[in-house]
Amino acid sequence: MMGTRGLLVVLVSGGGPVSLTFSLNLAMMMGERVKIIIYEARWFVDERGNVRWLDKQQKKTRRNQVVILQDHVIQQFPENIQKGLFKTIDERVWPTSRNISIREVEDRLFELLEPFTASGQVELICEQLDEQSKHLVEGNFDVLVGADGSNSFVRRYCNIQMISEGIEYACGVGYDVPEDISPSDQTLHQALNCILSASQTRYMVSSSLSCQGYLYIRLGKNEYEALRQCLQKVQNRDEPLDLPNRTKWPQSPILSIIREGLKFFNINEKFISRIAPIEINVRHASVVIRELRSEINLKEPKKVLAFLVGDAAMNVHFWPGRGMNSGMKAAMALARNIQRSYIANILPHRQENHSSLPFLDFLDYESFMARLRAREQQGRSLRILASPIDLTLKGVPINPYPNYSYEEHREQLKKKLIDTREEFQGLPDWPHKTRSVTDTELEDVFNRIDWHTVTKLALANAWPTREMNGVEVLVEDMFPINQRSCLSLPKSAHKKHLTRQPTIASRRRFRILWIDGDTINESTQELIATIRASPEFVDLSSMLAQGSVQSYSSSVNILNKLDVFPTTISALNWIRENRKTIDEPDIRVKVIIRWPLHENKELVDVIRNIRTQVSRVPILVYTNEYEDTQMAFEFPSVIITNTTNDLYEFVGINQETQWDDDCAMSQEEQTPVKVVEVTHSKPGKNGRPKVCLVGIDIFTGNRYEDIRLAADKIQVPHIIKQDYLVEDITNDNSVTLFNEETYEFHNEIKLNKDSNIAGPLLDKFKEDIGQIKITVLKALGEEQIIAFKVIE
Ligand SMILES: Cc1cc2nc3c(=O)[nH]c(=O)nc-3n(C[C@H](O)[C@H](O)[C@H](O)COP(=O)(O)OP(=O)(O)OC[C@H]3O[C@@H](n4cnc5c(N)ncnc54)[C@H](O)[C@@H]3O)c2cc1C
Known part of the structure; x- marks a missing residue:
């Protein structure tokens, strides 16, 4: 159901570059006919009521990676966005594109959105969107957009699977060179960075003004594992990262690879700010549109369209540098498709308040995404995956003093450098026409790197440039618009000044209702016991009886609870009787159904019954019987699984983890042991089961004993x-x-x-x-x- 007089309400998850591009385009095209609500976990409201990005002061890291935005993408933006985006930094490094950091893209687009937030047309919510967020629970929106990155919540909410085409590994070395440095510490000119990057496929520099950016290194699987182990040992000691310090960063082949890359591009180790292992999973969503059924009002059922866009829909290999470009194109295509469908279906009937955007109108968006995928994944990313760096390195000779072959490889690499220079300098749109690169500058490379690196770079496979070239997929071709007549900024007369309260981090408590037939089998009992015994759950009843609640809750501070019910009816009765508790603002109810329930009901009926009482409650169906349960996929926020991992993630005791530059590594002294004995002991005072472990040190043979809670996680060493x-x-x-x-x-x-x-x-x-x-x-x-x- 459309809002008042045809107002289209669009709920967006994520406030990254793609979300901001989408929101700006849609707001400009549709004016006051659209209301956009954006949830972003990296924003907060400061004391003055302004929404800002969490940054160093809040102990968060903004993304300084530099991306290459293609001219053909930028030209499809409205003119004011084009100007605003490159207001502070307008740097051409590679032909037909501009280099800009992700942080800068986000800041500028956010600034451009300001008039729309001031007018109230766009609302910013500084929270993570989840199943129980206000807007999803109330269901008062028409379109849901998942612009929430590669670990998308909306994708999970809509039960959309990802299809992987292949994985590669890399390392990102961030650097930040200050302005006032000696000439010997100065980085190379961008013209040289381009020539060195394009002449081989191991190292690449992507930087802004040559002084801030990332050195990327393609790694083999073994090298990637070695890097992770190395970082685990030395990273995040609450001290600045100090690569030149050989005691903290010992000699190891993987660090030599990094150091050689830095020397190749003349970046002094002392300017390194971070090193991150990167897993590049080239994958895409099986579909990018889903029609969701809403159960807010059963008499008047409502259908909502959900879309995926940006990294949530497709992840490409960053080597050809197209992820953000593709995401922005998709954002513009989606905004235009929504506007087109709105004009055709809603505008003529806006007084009736009944019409909705038809699913079939969006097959254009689905096919636009299919074309984009064919161009970017099959046409670019897979070309790179097809020639992994591992294969290249196999041919590198063993002998450390191969005078003859060294000379040969040196000549080979030199030729590659010169050929690349000639090719670039001959291009009509080479941005460094006035800064020609000399032979001496190319020769200098050989004074910086060792013989082994020369050999590797000489033998490294060439860029599959010819195979990667091809016709670009343009938004304009499928969704042409007349920018002048369509696009506008909000009228100043309508400006509202919004007052916002500073953000207070909210804490949520989960109330899990587990519905499981009359007899609970042993393995289910174990699962329930494990969840209840985890630190995130506290069995208040048993602890109240023992009088230990106060001391325990003050140390643990979380009071999630899991109740088991033999039938759906008993669970529904409980909901009715405990309405007051579940309506508390910090309570989030979730339901687990152990299927089949043998109640003579279809799963969809059980889901409907539950959601009549608690609308939109997230439901996990734990089952091995997939055939019976397929219909339930139509519902949003229903997970059907037989894995305990999904179950633990659902109840919040096993959160999905993501690599985060800021993540602190444990400093605890650890010893690798082989566990030779496990005995279970009786539950302790707080009712939680324990286990006694005996282990033998795999190096020294020393014996260790340890008592842990049954639900404790124990790290398994990588041997x-x-x-x-x-x-x-x-x-x-x-x-x-x-x-x-x-x-x-x-x-x-x-x-x-x-x-x-x-x-x-x-x-x-x-x-x-x-x-x-x-x-x-x-x-x-x-x-x-x-x-x-x-x-x-
Ligand atoms: C090393 C590297 C180099 C790259 N180089 C290039 C390049 O040269 N050219 C190029 O075009 N692309 C490049 N890319 C890719 C580009 O950075 C991404 O494609 C782009 O950032 C995707 O934008 P997005 O908005 O879809 O996702 P993201 O940038 O991931 O933004 C998603 C946002 O959603 C938020 N979010 C997530 N979940 C929720 C939730 N439940 N509720 C609310 N908010 C949520 C996140 O906090 C985040 O702000 C590179 C990527 C990497 C990693």
Whole structure:
């Protein structure tokens, strides 16, 4: 149902670059006929009532990655957005595009949205959208837009699956070079950054004004794992990141790869601000539109259209630099499709208040997204995935002093650099026409990097530029509009000044209703016990009886609760009797149904019955019987699963984790042990079951005992066994190792004199009768030689 006199209410999840692009375009095209409500978790309301981005002061990190925005995308923006976007920084680095940081895009678009927020046409809500957010519960909107990034909530809410095309790994090294530095510390000119980046496929620099940006490094899977382990050990000690400090950042092949990349682009290690491992999952949503059924008012059922846009709909490989460009195109296409459908269907009937946007009108958006996917994923990202960096590195020779091949590879790399320079400088739209790059500048590269890097870069596969080229998918082709007649800013006479209260972080308590037939089987009982025993849940009744509630709740501070019901009717009765409790503002009700319930009812009827009492309550159906349950997919916020992980995530004891630059690593001393004995002990005072664990240290053989709560999470160490060839053993028993798979020298390992194999290994090395292969065991940063054999 449309709002008053045909007002279209659009609810947007996420306030990133794509959401802001969508909202600006839609607000300008539809004027006061649209009301846009944006939820964004990274905003807050300050003491003056202004909405701002959470930043350093609030202990959050804004995104400084620099993206390359293509001219053909920008030109499809209304003129005022084009001007506003590049108001502060207007830098051309690559042909036909401009470099700009994600932070800058967000700040400028946010600024451009200001007149619409001031007029009340756009409302900003500084919260994460979830199943129980006010607008989703009340259902007073017509369109739901998921512009909430690659971990989209709306996608989950609409039961839309992701299809993965392949995964690659990389590392992002952020740097920030101050202005007043000595000439030797100065970074390269952007013309050189482009030539060096385009002449090989291992390293790439994407920066703003040459001084702030990211060095990206494509990694093999092993290198990526090595980086993660290395970062785990040394990152986030509440001190500034200090790469030049060799004691904090020990020598290791992965750090050598990073250091060589920095040298290649002449970036001094002391200016590094962060290092992040990146997993690039090239994937897309199976559909980008879904029609949702609303159960707010059963007499007058309402259908709502939900859309995915930006990273929520499609993730591309960032190497060709098209993620934000594609997201912005999709945002404009969706805004135009909504406006077109509104004009055709709502405007003529706006007094009737009954019409809605028809699903079929949006097949254009679905097909626009299919074309975009074909261009960006199949046409660009998959070309890169098809030639992984691992394959390239296989050919790198082992010999560290290959004078002949070094000269050969040096010439090869030099030729690549010169060819790229000639190609770029011959382009009509090369932005650095007045700054030609000299041979000496290219030669300098060889004074900075070592022989091994020269060889790797010389052999690195070429950019599949020809394969990646092709006709661009343009919004204009499918959704042409006359910008002059369509686009407008709000009239100043309508300006309202909104007063907002400063943000107070709200805490929510979950009331979980578990419906599970008359007899609860053993495995379900265990699941329920695990949830109830987790730190997020407190069994108040048993603790009240023991008089321990006060002390416990003050330390844990969370009071979620799970109740089990034998039938749907008993659960509904409970809801009726406890209406006051569930209507409390901080209470969020969720329902779990263990299906089948054997109540002679279809699952859809059970869902309907529950939602008549608690509208839009999130429901998880825990089942192995998928055939019976397919109809339930029509409902929003219904998850059908048989995995305990989904179940724990639903009740909030196993949140999905995302890599976050700011995440603190544990400083606790840890020892890798093999658990050899587990005994269960009786529940303690607070009624929570415990287990006693006995473990043997895998390196020293020491025995450890520990008592934990049954629901505690215990980290499992990543244990790696790897074979190496012994290159040398020095007088102080340092063993130099060589990895035959990666063609890398490994860190030296100190041979433990007291170990059983030290004597025999040294004897065989002295005998010098063949190559020695050793096996190294590695866990939690510790390494130990555990076996060796001689290859004749
Ligand atoms: C290393 C790297 C380099 C890149 N380089 C380029 C490049 O050169 N060119 C290019 O075009 N693209 C590039 N990209 C891709 C580009 O950054 C993304 O495609 C773009 O940021 C996607 O925008 P978005 O708004 O869809 O998602 P996001 O930028 O992820 O924004 C989503 C927003 O939604 C919010 N949110 C999430 N869940 C909720 C919720 N439940 N409720 C409320 N808010 C929520 C988040 O806080 C976030 O602000 C790069 C990406 C990376 C990682």
